[in-house]
Amino acid sequence: MKHTVCLIPGDGIGPEVARAARLVVDASGAEINWLELAAGAGAVAKYGDVLPQETLEAIQRYQVALKGPVTTPIGGGFKSVNVQLRKKLNLYAAVRPVRSMPGIQTRYDNVELVVIRENTEGLYSGIENEVTEGVVTSLKVTTRKACERIARFAFRYAHERGRKKVTVFHKANIMKMTDGLFLECARAVRTAEAPDIEYNELIIDNGCMQLVKDPSQFDMLLLENLYGDMVSDLCAGLVGGLGVVPGANIGDTCAVFEAVHGSAPDIAGKNVANPLALIMSAVMMLNYLGETAAAERIKNAYNHVLGRRRLEDLTPDIGGRGTTKTFTEAVIRAMNG
Numbered sequence: 001m002k003h004t005v006c007l008i009p010g011d012g013i014g015p016e017v018a019r020a021a022r023l024v025v026d027a028s029g030a031e032i033n034w035l036e037l038a039a040g041a042g043a044v045a046k047y048g049d050v051l052p053q054e055t056l057e058a059i060q061r062y063q064v065a066l067k068g069p070v071t072t073p074i075g076g077g078f079k080s081v082n083v084q085l086r087k088k089l090n091l092y093a094a095v096r097p098v099r100s101m102p103g104i105q106t107r108y109d110n111v112e113l114v115v116i117r118e119n120t121e122g123l124y125s126g127i128e129n130e131v132t133e134g135v136v137t138s139l140k141v142t143t144r145k146a147c148e149r150i151a152r153f154a155f156r157y158a159h160e161r162g163r164k165k166v167t168v169f170h171k172a173n174i175m176k177m178t179d180g181l182f183l184e185c186a187r188a189v190r191t192a193e194a195p196d197i198e199y200n201e202l203i204i205d206n207g208c209m210q211l212v213k214d215p216s217q218f219d220m221l222l223l224e225n226l227y228g229d230m231v232s233d234l235c236a237g238l239v240g241g242l243g244v245v246p247g248a249n250i251g252d253t254c255a256v257f258e259a260v261h262g263s264a265p266d267i268a269g270k271n272v273a274n275p276l277a278l279i280m281s282a283v284m285m286l287n288y289l290g291e292t293a294a295a296e297r298i299k300n301a302y303n304h305v306l307g308r309r310r311l312e313d314l315t316p317d318i319g320g321r322g323t324t325k326t327f328t329e330a331v332i333r334a335m336n337g
């Protein structure tokens, strides 16, 4: 069956890695009708908007998107496109699998965990105020509805994927009401719907220390929005960096697949960005679409390319001497060979 997928190249390294992912998916045998759409700083010139209505409506209509990163200005300027997209499409669960990869040497070779991040509220609600000159506030919004929904998603995911343990990172010793509610909902959902799944809670500062000391003790992490954002990057650092960690933003009707990394302005336009994270996100997307054979083909191909470690194939972030293009071509050759 032919699927229509919205492709948002995005900003910075986005167009380079999106092109790579598209080429790899097209070579996998999956039949995709790509609908290219604009979002991010680059969309402003043509649409006068960082998140054009046309883009939103297309994702609502076709329900699946593969998205490159978009730039968000710091300390002012327009609101994050990602935050808007996740809220408007109700993409409440971010799923970020983090695993040790063949041929990528890091301090650990036994990481196999999934970060589940609540994607719609917390401090990302963007409700900020200047109370008086020199005094500003940011409101952390936590609702029972969103906490229960993400907890239910996490435990269902554990059941579906044969995962054994969920650990919540929190700061409910300080944010007693907001993080307290997050914990209360996680405990209640676990008791009612997943008593067979091991469950524990760690104050996030200790959790981060435990993660870098021995990541193999974790299976699934469940976190509110801001903690999930930060801990995802920390986890990426355990397995080789942002170039190798994929992600999905899932809602009840739509799903947007994107890497954890940002638009990497420091390397944009240089043909050195690692496209693997977005290729892996595309594999998650193909599995979501039921294109499991194509997904498996791509996965085997990149594992093969990584495992044989020809430096001219690999991008510099994972110790290679190659480019975005050489890695993409090597993966496609491995699929065809």
Ligand code: NAI
Binding pocket: 013, 017, 068, 069, 070, 071, 072, 073, 082, 242, 243, 258, 259, 260, 261, 262, 263, 264, 265, 266, 267, 272, 273, 274, 275, 277, 317
């Ligand atoms: P970043 O993830 O873009 O880059 C952090 C570091 O990792 C940089 O040194 C970069 O070169 C490297 N890196 C990232 N992806 C890589 C890849 N595929 N291959 C090789 N190296 C890679 O984070 P940064 O610099 O904090 O943010 C840059 C912009 O991206 C900001 O405007 C930020 O708001 C945006 N951003 C967008 C995201 C999204 O669209 N999903 C997610 C995170 C940040």
